[in-house]
Amino acid sequence: MSYVIPIGPYHPALEEPYKIELTCDGERVKDAKQFVQFNSRGIEWLLERRNYIRDIALTERVCGICSHLHTLVFCMAVERLADIKVPERAQYIRIIMAELERLVSHLLWLGIAAEIVGFQTVFMTCFALREKLMDVSENISGNRVHFSMNCFGGVYRDIADSESISRAIQQVKQEIERTLIPVFSTDRTIRARCEGVGVLSREQAQAWGAVGPNARASGVPQDIRRASPYATYDQLEFQIPVETSGDVLARVVVRLLETLESIRIIEQSLNRMRPGPININKYITVPQGETTARAEAPRGECFYYVASNGSDTPLRVKIRTPSFVNMPTVRLMVLGANLADVPLIQASIDPCYSCTSR
């Protein structure tokens, strides 16, 4: 006989405002219904009632993890409309902050995955590394999470001490190579919990428009930094890790390898940055028009549409976060899965409930 198990919106297995209703046959999940409306803040509506400058601060609040990326994409869209060329040094600083954010996000996720699996020491290692990187972000921007770095035409703050950043990320790199990669790739408990669990096929990932590490773990080699380069990504060398098994382990491996690529990107950016202006240092006017912009957030493509009627307030701002398109794929991953694996499968897409509802 089938029975229905509601998990959420307040539940120790899923600590955010989200609900998944599982129809089970014994321990097997037969169907799932997802509910994401608990955190809807109407940010798009608010954006259309504030001027462009105030909107930067608001887009930063879409997400607590990839806040820099949201302001970056919003600024890129407005810069396109206003035909603004961003100085090269600012482009590199934007990239460095974006990659620091990716590192912090991936280490947070790897830590949470370890905790769900029951591996507390790995959780502590990931969070200790994350703390180092948050210190780096704080040294640059003055903030641990909402960096407030982006402005129209560049960034607000320069990077004065490249060497200390370089030292810190080297320490993180050594620890990832020395501890995290061996543990996540060889530990029997992690493999037993993650291998073959929560599979999303390549065809499913493409049909449902999955993005980021979730798509890449299912064999879809899609990354906006490579497919449609922005800032100075086209001048940097980095790999796009892709796995084909589509299971939780593949999502772990892709994110783990991406941390090393982010470190490579930061190192190159620090070395290539030349002295120069970091913003255009003037107020902008946004002419009538419409455009789109997108960038690769830690969770995948972040897509913005901005329309202007020539006033100081946007006519329309549409935000499509990566979690919004990744979230529906959880239903496909849990079908046929063991009930006890559902929290790990759900967590394996690195969901952001704040992003999804906005």
Add this chain to the structure above:
Amino acid sequence: MDIETIRIELNIKQASKRQTDGWWLEDPGLDVTAMARLMTGIKARLATITARPLEDGSNRLIYHWDLEGTVINLATVTRNNSLPSIANICPAANWIEREIHDYFAVDFTGREDLQPLLLRSDSPSGLFHWKNDGGDKR
């Protein structure tokens, strides 16, 4: 497939427009189901759909596709604030159509359900219309 072939295949009269963000195609009478079949057939990925209210009460809908790294924006207009759903052809549209129904009350026909996604189950659809602060700038 290049943009000109897409325009001809979809019977769009207006010329395509190249912007810094990608290609733009506009057709108020666009056959969205034919568009979905064509775009999914050439392995384009639906990034999202943007709805934008117009002064006459209808909505402008822009289907943003990614074709091998290039954004192709296909814009159309709702008819009686309704359009055929493409969720059965392109599953990626499933949640996007539900969100647009929540905020702009666009009725997507031919799909199984249009349950609220971001609003409570007892909330009326069209939040961006009825939650008007009197200063409607559209």
